[in-house]
Amino acid sequence: MSLLSRPGTPLASVTSRSYSSLSSVTPSPSISNTSSNASNKAENVLVTVRCRPLTKLELLGQAQVAFDVDDEMRKVSVAASYVESKGRTNIPEYFYDEVVTGSDNKDLYERSVQDLVRSTMEGFNGTVFAYGQTASGKTFVSTYGIDEQPGVIPQAVDDVFTYIREAPNREFLLRVSYLEIYNETIRDLLAPEVQDLRIHEDKKRGVYVSPQKEEIVTTPKQVMKIIQKGEANRHVSTTDYNLHSSRSHTIFQLVVESRERGTSGIGSPLRLSRTPGIKKDHGGSVRISQLNLIDLAGSEKAATALDRRKEGAYINKSLLTLGTVISKLTEDRSSGHIPYRDSKLTRILQSSLSGNARISVICTMSPSALAMEESHNTLKFAARVKKVVTRAGTNAIMDDKALLQKYRVEIAELKTKLMHTNEVVGNEKDKELSKLKAERQKHEEEMMEMQLVRTALKERIEHLTKLILTSQSITSKSILDWSPAVSNNRRSVIVGVPLGLGDLTKEKEKDDAIKKLTAMLHAKEEDVKDLSAKLEQVATTDDDTPVEEQLKSHKRQSVIFTDQDRQELNRLRQTNFELQMTVEEQAAKLVKLREEVEAEFRLQYRPFDQTPEYMDTRHVIEEQRDLIADMEEQAKNYKSTITELRNVIRKNELAQFEKAEKNAMGSGIGVDGRKNGIIDLATGGLVAHVKELEALLEKERRQRQEEQNRNTERIASLEAELTITKALPFYVFALLAVFAVILAWVIHWAL
């Protein structure tokens, strides 16, 4: 609700006002017009009285409520019961712009602060401060609420960003600072280590503190973090009246710079409005304004603790000066000196208090009868401050005070410089630089890739070597399994390979060497396993040392493996796996081939004694031998027949002789003549028959002998072939071995 529509305050002698009457709340292109129209109009400080509920402590002490609060009527009055208890009849009443009770900080913000914050976004300076005795609720109003009721500062910050979000035609730059005045010393809550902060004044900037840390902010969260950081550095102590009493005044300052979007403004003159003193927001001019959110330390009675008493003295002194300054401001200005310099607080607030800011004061009070005196003072202060008139106007500036402008100018200058540099030397240098960068990146990538490939290849080579050795050993075993025969045709296949029976020793040596190599490879395989385990273990570490170096020094356990590296490694492992599969397939093929060859050997080179040729020859030899045996038997028979015949012949001869001798003795014929004639007649036929048989036997024997000789020669020749053929398995073995080695090398180089 606009305050203009409300009844005026009896205490206020000048027109009360609301900030909404000064400027349109809606951020729009009309901002600059509205602002300038409203600029420099005399306005009173907006005064709000917040009367908090009784605290637990006060309730425990059965504190009497001494004030009645009527927020509808915006009236605070001393409770009738209290007046009566004091034996009085006059009930004092106070009226203000806003009177609130309870704990609703949101409502308080919307009533008393929101318009001021929004007008700050439109270029007017704004100051909000909470004033009241200690433990009256100033910090509650300013910073912390309860039940998720943030105080004025967080709500203002949020509102600033909401405003920016809703103003598409303007661009903003925000800077924040957070100061503390403790025992009359200025401290920077954002840089507490910085000493000797001093107050300066010049025509352009007015009153300001230096050196002061300002942080450019871009999000509400960032601002809240800064506030929290500052709060952590603030002086807070337990006092007789408050567990967490603020022992210092704090000034949270937000500087807002803004300009219309799409206007560079560089070099364009600052145009002033026709009304003297009012600057119009034309073209690229930058509006700059300050929002000061002040949490004052509480005025208090003398404390018991020495430190607190000292602090209290300073606090009271500065608050007293504030009161004096405000009193003077409400008097006729020409009447005299205004003692801003009497305290750091009034000095820092000088610009705002002297008129160039809209001011909203929230006076906090306790309703307790025990705090009657302080509350009364607060109400009187509130009434006094209500009379202060300010004439805030927008500040449109073009000089380097505005960071927004400065940054824009700097960006434009840099762009020009860049363009210029690009034209003159930039192209060449840029090219060179990007080439170098690209080369370096490429080199790094190559190094990484090489390392990964090396590891993968090593594994693969070891595996391949292992496979080859395995296949070698299988071959040699299978050779021992069978003893193939051989033919001259087969021998011709391996002409030129210097292997033979004598090469068996060399084969043995080779076998030994292969075994040695296998042992070595097994050892290497173990190393690789260890390394892989280490790599797995440290694969997630974020070490910046180049991989190459890390791998070189085995002492190091950390290896960087980015996700990309790991993918690459996995890809290589996959390739490696596929290669292994290929090699195994090849090895299987080799085994199959060897089996086929062996089968062929078995088929073509059956054992010699099983070949038909051998069998036939053997058969013939057997037959010949049988025949010879028969013939020899026959010859024996012939011989015995001949002997028998000869015996018969001799018997016959003797018988004939004896007969002739008897006749001769009787006839007188000589014995010898007769005897010879008879023998010749009797044996002549038999002898001829014997001779005939003997000739036949001799002929037969010669024929058999010749045939036997021929067969024996043939067997000898076949046996000689058999001896030579026995070497063939070794030729075959050598052929397979050479084939396997060639295959392995071909796969290795192909990858």
Ligand SMILES: Nc1ncnc2c1ncn2[C@@H]1O[C@H](COP(=O)(O)OP(=O)(O)OP(=O)(O)O)[C@@H](O)[C@H]1O
């Ligand atoms: N409107 C409120 N509703 C509920 N509790 C409140 C309210 N205002 C203040 N309090 C409580 O009163 C106590 C004192 O408040 P706070 O610390 O804000 O006082 P202060 O004026 O900042 O005191 P000091 O000047 O000593 O720092 C706190 O416990 C606070 O929670």
